Amino acid sequence: xxxxxxxxxxxxxxxxxxxxxxxxxxxxxxxxxxxxxxxxxxxxxxxxxxxxxxxxxxxxxxxxxxxxxxxxxxxxxxxxxxxxxxxxxxxxxxxxxxxxxxxxxxxxxxxxxxxxxxxxxxxxxxxxxxxxxxxxxxxxxxxxxxxxxxxxxxxxxxxxxxxxxxxxxxxxxxxxxxxxxxxxxxxxxxxxxxxxxxxxxxxxxxxxxxxxxxxxxxxxxxxxxxxxxxxxxxxxxxxxxxxxxxxxxxxxxxxxxxxxxxxxxxxxxxxxxxxxxxxxxxxxxxxxxxxxxxxxxxxxxxxxxxxxxxxxxxxxxxxxxxxxxxxxxxxxxxxxxxxxxxxxxxxxxxxxxxxxxxxxxxxxxxxxxxxxxxxxxxxxxxxxxxxxxxxxxxxxxxxxxxxxxxxxxxxxxxxxxxxxxxxxxxxxxxxxxxxxxxxxxxxxxxxxxxxxxxxxxxxxxxxxxxxxxxxxxxxxxxxxxxxxxxxxxxxxxxxxxxxxxxxxxxxxxxxxxxxxxxxxxxxxxxxxxxxxxxxxxxxxxxxxxxxxxxxxxxxxxxxxxxxxxxxxxxxxxxxxxxxxxxxxxxxxxxxxxxxxxxxxxxxxxxxxxxxxxxxxxxxxxxxxxxxxxxxxxxxxxxxxxxxxxxxxxxxxxxxxxxxxxxxxxxxxx
Amino acid sequence: xxxxxxxxxxxxxxxxxxxxxxxxxxxxxxxxxxxxxxxxxxxxxxxxxxxxxxxxxxxxxxxxxxxxxxxxxxxxxxxxxxxxxxxxxxxxxxxxxxxxxxxxxxxxxxxxxxxxxxxxxxxxxxxxxxxxxxxxxxxxxxxxxxxxxxxxxxxxxxxxxxxxxxxxxxxxxxxxxxxxxxxxxxxxxxxxxxxxxxxxxxxxxxxxxxxxxxxxxxxxxx
Numbered sequence: 001x002x003x004x005x006x007x008x009x010x011x012x013x014x015x016x017x018x019x020x021x022x023x024x025x026x027x028x029x030x031x032x033x034x035x036x037x038x039x040x041x042x043x044x045x046x047x048x049x050x051x052x053x054x055x056x057x058x059x060x061x062x063x064x065x066x067x068x069x070x071x072x073x074x075x076x077x078x079x080x081x082x083x084x085x086x087x088x089x090x091x092x093x094x095x096x097x098x099x100x101x102x103x104x105x106x107x108x109x110x111x112x113x114x115x116x117x118x119x120x121x122x123x124x125x126x127x128x129x130x131x132x133x134x135x136x137x138x139x140x141x142x143x144x145x146x147x148x149x150x151x152x153x154x155x156x157x158x159x160x161x162x163x164x165x166x167x168x169x170x171x172x173x174x175x176x177x178x179x180x181x182x183x184x185x186x187x188x189x190x191x192x193x194x195x196x197x198x199x200x201x202x203x204x205x206x207x208x209x210x211x212x213x214x215x216x217x218x219x220x221x222x223x224x225x226x227x228x229x230x231x232x233x234x235x236x237x238x239x240x241x242x243x244x245x246x247x248x249x250x251x252x253x254x255x256x257x258x259x260x261x262x263x264x265x266x267x268x269x270x271x272x273x274x275x276x277x278x279x280x281x282x283x284x285x286x287x288x289x290x291x292x293x294x295x296x297x298x299x300x301x302x303x304x305x306x307x308x309x310x311x312x313x314x315x316x317x318x319x320x321x322x323x324x325x326x327x328x329x330x331x332x333x334x335x336x337x338x339x340x341x342x343x344x345x346x347x348x349x350x351x352x353x354x355x356x357x358x359x360x361x362x363x364x365x366x367x368x369x370x371x372x373x374x375x376x377x378x379x380x381x382x383x384x385x386x387x388x389x390x391x392x393x394x395x396x397x398x399x400x401x402x403x404x405x406x407x408x409x410x411x412x413x414x415x416x417x418x419x420x421x422x423x424x425x426x427x428x429x430x431x432x433x434x435x436x437x438x439x440x441x442x443x444x445x446x447x448x449x450x451x452x453x454x455x456x457x458x459x460x461x462x463x464x465x466x467x468x469x470x471x472x473x474x475x476x477x478x479x480x481x482x483x484x485x486x487x488x489x490x491x492x493x494x495x496x497x498x499x500x501x502x503x504x505x506x507x508x509x510x511x512x513x514x515x516x517x518x519x520x521x522x523x524x525x526x527x528x529x530x531x532x533x534x535x536x537x538x539x540x541x542x543x544x545x546x547x548x549x550x551x552x553x554x555x556x557x558x559x560x561x562x563x564x565x566x567x568x569x570x571x572x573x574x575x576x577x578x579x580x581x582x583x584x585x586x587x588x589x590x591x592x593x594x595x596x597x598x599x600x601x602x603x604x605x606x607x608x609x610x611x612x613x614x615x616x617x618x619x620x621x622x623x624x625x626x627x628x629x630x631x632x633x634x635x636x637x638x639x640x641x642x643x644x645x646x647x648x649x650x651x652x653x654x655x656x657x658x659x660x661x662x663x664x665x666x667x668x669x
Numbered sequence: 670x671x672x673x674x675x676x677x678x679x680x681x682x683x684x685x686x687x688x689x690x691x692x693x694x695x696x697x698x699x700x701x702x703x704x705x706x707x708x709x710x711x712x713x714x715x716x717x718x719x720x721x722x723x724x725x726x727x728x729x730x731x732x733x734x735x736x737x738x739x740x741x742x743x744x745x746x747x748x749x750x751x752x753x754x755x756x757x758x759x760x761x762x763x764x765x766x767x768x769x770x771x772x773x774x775x776x777x778x779x780x781x782x783x784x785x786x787x788x789x790x791x792x793x794x795x796x797x798x799x800x801x802x803x804x805x806x807x808x809x810x811x812x813x814x815x816x817x818x819x820x821x822x823x824x825x826x827x828x829x830x831x832x833x834x835x836x837x838x839x840x841x842x843x844x845x846x847x848x849x850x851x852x853x854x855x856x857x858x859x860x861x862x863x864x865x866x867x868x869x870x871x872x873x874x875x876x877x878x879x880x881x882x883x884x885x886x887x888x889x890x891x
Contacts, residue, residue: 649825650766653817660813661779664786 006056007064007079009048010087010132014125016045021121028114035102038117040474042124043098049128050091053084058502063134075141076196078134081502082267085343086131086259088499093251093350094124096482100358101244103474104365111156123149123248130256135196136185143181143260147174147224150253153245154237166236173233177223181260184216188268200268210269214276217264218283225257225313228287229622235294238306239370243361246302250309251354255346258316262342265324266507274423277324284317285436292443293597296450296590297618299583300370301360304451305353308396311444312349316342318437319411322418323508325430329422332510337526338414340512343500345407348489352395352404355482356451359389362475363455366468372450372583377460381468384476386456391483393452395490397445401540403489406524408441409534413526443590450586459577491536493524584616591618599624677725678800681842684718685801688838689780692811695831696776697769701823705750708827712742715834718801719841730849731841738837741856746830746863753867754823757874767818776811783807790843801842808835820881822873826866833859 020038027033061080069075079087101120105113126149129142151174155167187209188200205213219230226234238246265272265280291310298304319342326335360370362385369375379386395402415434421427460466471479489496494516501513512526519525525533572579591598599619605612644655691711698704716739723731767775780803787803809832816828833855840847847855 650817650820653813657810657813657817661782661810665782668786668789 005062005064006052006059006084007062007077007132009052010079010128011064011066011077013045013049013052013091014128014132017042017121017125017128020045021118021125024114024117024121026114028112031105031113034113034117035105038121039098039102042121043095043102046091046094046098046124048091050088050095053087053091054499056084057081057088057499066138069137069141073137075138076134076198077132077138078197079132081506082259082262083131085500085503086255086346087128089255089347089350090124090127090131090252092485093354093482094248096478096485097244097247097251097354097358098478099481100247100361100475100478103472103478104242104244104358104361106365111152111158116153116156119149119152120245120248123153123253127252127256131259134198136182136189136200137195140178140182140185144178146253146256147171147178150245150249154241154249156242156245157240160240163240166233166240170233170237173223173230177220177230180216180220180223182220184213184220184264187213187216188264197263197268201270204270207273210271211273211276214265214269214272215279217261218280221257221261221264222283222317225254225261225317226287226291226310227283227313227317228290229626231287231291231310232620232623232627234310235303235306235620238309238357239300239302243302243357243364246306247354247357247361250306250357251350254309254313255350258313258320258342258346261317261320262507265320266327266339272324272328274325274328274426277321277326277328278426279321280324281318281321281430281433284314284319284321285433286314287311287317288314288440289436290314290597292440292447293590293594294618294620295447296443297584297587297598299372301363301372301375301451301455302357302370304372304447305356305360308444308447309349309353311440312345312353315408315411315437315440316345316349318433319345319414322411322414322430322433325418325421325426326414327508331417331420332508333512334414334417334420336504336508336510336512337410337417339504339508340497340500340526341407341410341414343503344410344489344493344496345404347496347500348395348403348407348486351482351485351489352392352402355392355479355486356389356396358475358479358482359385359392362471362479363468366470367465369462372454374462375455375460375465376458376462376577376580377456378465378468379456381465382456382470385471385479388476388479388483389452389456391486393448395486397448398441399445400534401490401536401543403486406490406493406534406536408437410526412437413532416532417527446587446590450583454581454583454586458580459575461577461580491540492521493534493536494519494521497524584614591616597621677721680721681718681725682800684714684721685804685838685842687714688718688808688834689804689811692808692831692835693773693776695827696772696811696815696818699769701754701821702751704824704827705747705754708750708831709743709747711831711834712738712746715838716743718838722841722845726845728845731845733849734837734841734852737852737856741860742830742834745860749863749867750823750827753870757823757870766820772814772818776814779810779814780807783810802839805835805839805842808832808838810835822866822870822881826863829866830859830863 020042024034024038056079058081061078063079064077066075066077105116111119123146126142126145130139130146133139133142151167151171154170155163157163158167185195185200188203188205189195190203190205190209192199192203194200218227223230238250241249265276288311291307291312291314295304295307295311298307319338323335323338323342326332326338362382363375363378364370366382366385367375367378391402395404398404398408412434415431415437418430418434419427421430497516498513501511505511505513515528516524516526519529519533522537523529523533523535525531591600599621601617601619603613603615605614688711691707691714695704695707695711698707716735719731719735719738722728723735783806784803787806791800791802812828812831812835815831816825819825819828837855840852
C-alpha cells in the first residue's frame, strides 16, 4: 500500500468536514448531538489539517487530479509550501473556533443547528479547497462555495432586516470581487485556453496585460479581504454573524484573500513591476489608517473588531507591496524579510482576532449586549474571558511579548531598508510609509485599550451585568487554545520563521531561516544582531521579574499593610458607574483630531432640553462618496430605460422597425 | 424602353408593381372591409406572380406555392377576417395614429431605402424575377409601417399578414421560393396566427369594450 501523501490527507480532511456537515442534517434539531459531537470532531479534523500542513512544510509540491468537475475539466489540485502555510493557519485556527462553537450555540437562535453545522463545515472545506486548487476552475468553484456558505452563516439571524441587509451587501461585493478574479485569471491564461495554474505560470505576459491581471486580482481579492474602497461589507457582516463565524471569517477567510493575492502576484505572474508594489502599499496604507481610525470611534464591540480587521488587512497589503517593490528590484533577501512579516502577521492575526471575536461572543451570551456603553467591569464576573481576551488585546495592540509585536516589528524592520532602493523618489517616499505604519500601530493600541478597558475594567454600567456568567468549559478550551497560539507565536519567533520560511523560499528563492537559525531559537535577529534583535523570552522574564520585584518592594516599604480602596477615583468623593469614561468619551480626542476623516451626525443637549441626551453617529465617507452615487446612477439609468416600456404596441413596433431599418442600412455591402 | 426584356419578366415586374401599389393603398385605406379586400387582392396578385414565375422556369413546387397562396391568402384569410369583422361588429372607420398623407410620405421614403438596400442583393441573384426584390422589401416595410400607425387590432393583423406577403415575394424573387416544407410551415403559421389573434380580439373586446389597442397601455408596469 503506498504511503498516504499529505495532499491526500488534506483531501480526506476536506471530505471529513463535508461528512460532518451532512451528518448535521440527520438530526437538524438535536443541538446536543451537533454541538457536543460534530463540532469537536470538526476541531479534530482541523487539528489534523494543521499537523499535516506543519509536517509538509519544506517538502516539494505535490499534485493530484480530482475526477469531479465538468467532463474533460477535472479539478487540478496542488499542495505547495505557500498553500501549506495557510492550511496550517486554517487548521489550527479552526481547532479553537470549532471547540468554542461546541459550547457557544444555544437553542432557538435563527437557523437550525444542523443546517448551521452544514454551512460551517462546507465553509471550512471550501476554504481548504481554495488553498489546494491548481486551476482557475477549481479555484473559482471553491471560492464561490466559500462565499455562499459564509453568506448563509452571516444571515443566521435572518429575521432582522439589518442582518439581511448586511448579508446582501456582503454577497454583492463578494460577487464583484469574484468577477474581478475571474477576469484576472482570464488575462493570465491570455487566450491559450489553458486555465491551469501551471499554464498561467508558463505564460509571459506583456507589462500591460501583466499589470491588468495584477490590478484585477488586487480588486478581486481586496474585495474579499476588505481593502479600501471595497471594505464596506466587512463592518456590517462581522457584527451580524454569530461570533464563531465572525472569528472564522475575520481570522481565516480574509487570509484566503491574502493567499490569493500572494499566489497571483508572486507565483502566477512571473515578472512583477515596481509600481504594483507602490499601488498595493498605498491602498494598504489608506486601508490601515482608515480601519484603525474607525475602530477607535466604534461603540459596538464587534464593529470595533471588524474595523480593526480592516486595519490589519491594510498592514498585510502594505507588507505585500513592500515585498513586491524589493522583489522587482531583485533585492531578494529584503523581499524575504517583508514576505516573512506578511506571513507571520497572517498567522498572528488569525490567532488573536479569532480569540477576540470569540471573547465578544462569550460577553454577548453572558450579557446580551453588544454596545460598549452598557458593559463594564466584567473582569469580576468573567475572569477567564477577561484574562484570555487580555492576551488577544496585547497581541492586537502590537505589544511584546505576544504575536502581533513580532510581525509588526518585522514589517518595520523591512521598512528600515527601503532607503537602499535604487529608485530616486521611491527611497524617500517609502520610509514615510513606515511612519504611517507606526501611527497605525499606536492607534491600534488606543483602540484595544478602549475595547478592553470599557468592557472588562472599571465599574459595571448596568445593573443586570451582575448576573453575567463566565464562559463554559468548551468555550474556555477554545479560548485557551487560541491564546496559547498567540503566546507561542509571540515567544518562539525563530521557530515559527523556520516553518514558514519554506513558503518564502518557494516564492522568492531565498529565505530568512538560515540567518535566523544562527542565533539560536531564543533570539530573533532577521538581518544581524548588531542591527536589531528581539529576545522575547528575555523580555518576558524581565517583565515578570520587574513585576515581582516591584510587588516585593512595595510590600517591604509598606510593611505588608495593604489598604483596599476604589481604583483611580482621582480624589472624587462620589464615584459611580455613570461617572466613568464612556466609549464615545474615550475616543473623543481621536474624533476631534481626525475630524475630516469622519462623517459625523451629532446631537448635543441644550440647557432647555427636558430629557437631555448626547448622541454621535459616525458614518463611512466612502458610503456617501462612492456607493450611494453608484446606486443613484443605477437607479436613474433604470428609470430612463423604463421609459422605453411605454405600454403602446405602436411604440414597441416602432422599435423593431427602426432597428430593422438601421440594421439594413448598416449591413449594406 | 428595353424591348429585349421577355414578356414573362415584364409580367412579373407588373405584378410586383401592383403589389406595391396595393401596399400603398392599404396604407391609405381608412375602412376595415376595404382593407381586407385590398389584402385579398394583394394575395391574388402574389399568386399570379408566382404562377408566372412557375410557368417561366418550370419549377414544379412553385405551382404548389401559387395554389397555396391563392387558397390561403386570397380566399381563406380574407374570409376569416370578414367573418371576424362581422361578428365583432367593428365600425367602418379605421383610426390612424398618424395622418394618412404623412404616412404616405414616410412610405415613399421607405421604398427608396428598400430599393437602395436591395440593389446589391439582387445583383448577386440570377433569377428572372430578381428586379422585384426591392419591391418585396418595400412591401414588408410598408406593412410594418401600417402595423405601427394603426390603433385598432384588425388592421394590425392585416399588416402582419401583408408583411408575410412581402416576405413570400422576396423568397420567390430571390431564390424561386423557399423549400416546400418551409413554405407549408409558414402558411400554417400564418393561418394559426390569424385564428389565435381572432380569439384574442374577442378577449380584448370583452375586457375593454373596444378593439382599440391603446387600452393595452394600462397593462404596463408602473
